[in-house]
Amino acid sequence: MPDPRPEDGPAENTGLPAGSGPQGPAGEWDRAVRVITAVVAWYSSGIRDLRRAAREGADPAALDVLLEARQQAIGDLQRLKDGVDAGEAARLAAHYTAVLGELTGGS
Secondary structure, three states, X not given: OOOOOHHHOOOOOOOOOOOOOOOOOOOHHHHHHHHXXXXXXXXXXXXXXXXHHHHOOOOOHHHHHXXXXXXXXXXXXXHHHHOOOHHHHHHHXXXXXXXXXXXXXXX
16 A cells, blocks of 8 residues: 655554564554554644644644544554454454545545
């Protein structure tokens, strides 16, 4: 899956070795890690943009929403790292695939 915001760097930089999940390289665990990492990168970019806009006088109200959403995604990424079963990995992958689709307009 391509990084939706390439200016943030690679979405694959999770600090976790490829294939380190219980299902191996092609498993739901790896898919979940990739998509959650892409969502975190998207939120991080949005947070950076909102902080920049706030310094220029824009209303920073949306910043808290993005910060909370990014923290939730980081928490789910940590749960994956700590170990979840294949069903939970698949659920997280499906959820964050849908989130990423909403964030990027389905691209």
